[in-house]
Amino acid sequence: MRPTTVRVSEMKDLTRIERIGAHSHIHGLGLNDALEPREVSDGMVGQLAARRAAGLILEIIRQGKIAGRAVLIAGQPGTGKTALAMAMAQALGADTPFTTISASEIFSLEMSKTEALTQAFRQSIGVRIKEESEIIEGEVVEIVIDRPATGAGQRRGKLTLKTTDMETLYELGQKMIESLTREKVxxxxxxxxxxxxxxxxxxxxSYARVKEYDAMGPQTKFISCPEGELQRRKEVVHTVTLHEIDVINSRTQGFLALFSGDTGEIKSEVREQINAKVSEWREERKAELIPGVLFIDEVHMLDIECFSFLNRALESEMAPILIMATNRGITRIRGTNYKSPHGIPIDLLDRLMIITTTPYTETDIAQILRIRSEEESVTLSPDALRILTKIGTEASLRYAIQLITTANLVCRKRKATVVEVSDIKRVYKLFLDETRSAQYLNDFQDEYAFDKLMAEREQQKQAAAPSGEAMQMS
Known part of the structure; x- marks a missing residue:
């Protein structure tokens, strides 16, 4: 008799892959109870004055006192403007609506610019709706379900519930029997x-029946038997945004439009009716508004029409807190020939509370690189961190952060666990920063099509052509 061989297949551990974003290491503004910024906290480094200003704005947002106000975060590229906005979103919590858009997005949507801005505004305003519902809460004493002997026909059942004060027998219908069976009550x-x-x-x-269960899983939860009456009223709170209410009321398929993403343009009559209904709920104390935050990045990309709309929209009662960010200096307002600070009209600038960000110091850059390497699960040697800090100071912080992952790949290729200076040098040669790329173009621009020198030579030939023709005529 031949022995049977049992083949055991290898089991591999599957781990969930998480994408590391540019600002996934940020968890808050890093302020103490007195709204004073810590040097390094919650993933934020440096920018103490800007973080303290943002903390004051957050405190006013929580109190609901600056709805319809606007804040501008202005600073050089790579000084943490978007990081500051993301930190504010993290600090506000999940209950406060926070919408992030880029100014260039509204030009690519299949709707008008003002409609796209209106939808972004209403996505940033939450409505906390309070409802009272009647519930029956108690401990199950007994469940009896009678099944017909023939197997056909409706089932009947009885449910006995109790609290510490009373006990009641309920007749069960077909749907309740199915629900109880599905929940395995x-x-x-x-x-x-x-x-x-x-x-x-x-x-x-129930704690009273602990000894009756022979086998229990780690997820088993024991609670006390409810007190008082079986039937009671309970307040249920739902938090939705005004845009979600708009979509549900403007489409024939109702809330399914939220999942399809095809919201289209919403009529102003629908919004007016919803605003009137929400105001009515507020008067009856059935609902309250939660002023959220709308963050518009690269706000200089908006044109004069959008700025005019923002001026008017900020005066509305249903306006969120508007936070904008830009890295432009004095530049042309899009859609006009006029120049203005940050590319924003003067009348809108007058409404803004402006927070400025300053360039990071070498110590700040080293700390940021250390935090990013921990976030990306990369171990840097002290010398490698020092070289990366120097690159971040001379080139840019973003370029230095991008070298972390690529250097780690080179490190893993040689089957090491710690990134060394040699790995940094190799990827530094493979990938150019902006300064070296510009220098390379200046050195070898003759070899590129439509280079600047070729265009200048063509212009010189065209300028010399009439004089040559005149000499031939003579």
Whole structure:
């Protein structure tokens, strides 16, 4: 008899792959309780004055006192303007709406510019709706379900629930029996039943029946038997944005339009009706507005029409806090021939609270590179970090951050775990920064098509051509 061979297949651990974003290491503004910035905290480094100013803005946002105001974050490229906005979003929490758009986005959407801005505005305003619903909450004493002997026909059942003060027997319908079966409810469970929808929620198991369960998983949750009456009223809070209400009320398919993404243009009549309804809810204390934040990056890309719209929209009662960022100095306002600071009209600039960011010091750059390497799970040697800091100071911080991942790939290729100076040197030669790229073009521009010198020579030939023809005529 031949022995049977059992083949055991190798099991590989599957790990979830997470993309590391440019600002995924930022978790907040890094302020203490007195709104004073720490030197390094929550992924933020340096920019102490800008972070303190942003902290004051956040405090006013939480109090809901500057709805309709606007803030401008202005500074040189690579000084952490977008990082500051992302830190504000993290500090506000999930309940406060935060919408991020780039100014150039609104020119590529299949709708008018003002409609795109209006939708962005309404995405940044939350409505906290309060509803009261009747629920039945208690411990299951017994479930009895009678099935017909023939197997056909409707099932009938009875459910006994109790609290510390009372016990009641309920007759079960077909849908309730299916819900109880689906949730695998049994005696000893503490459940909650929503009377309006019939939804059943298992809250846990009763402490009184701990000894009756032989096998329990680590996820088993034990709670006390509810007190008081079985039937009670409970307040339920829903938080939605005004844009979501707009979409649901403007499409025949209702909330399915939220998932399809094809919202299109929404009629002003629909928005007016929704605004009136929300105002009515606020008067009845059924709802409250949550002024969120709309962040527009590269705001100098907007044209004069968009700036005029923003001027008017900020005066509306339904306006969020507007935060804009730009790295331009005195430049032309798009759509006009006039120049203005940051490419923003003077009348809008007058409404803005301006926060400036300053270039990072060498110590700040070293700290940022250290945080980024930890975020990307890369180990840098002290010498490699020193070289990267020098590159970040002389070239740009963004270029130095990009070298971290590429140097780590070279390091892994030689089967090492710590990135050394040799790895940095190799990727530094492979990938050019902006300064070296410009120098390379100046040295070898003759070899490129349509270079500047070729255009100048062509102009010289065209300028000399009439004089040559005149000499031939003579």
């Amino acid at each position: 049994q005696a000893g469970d503490v459940i909650s039943i929503d009377k309006a929808t019939g939804r059943i929620t298992k809250l846990g198991r």
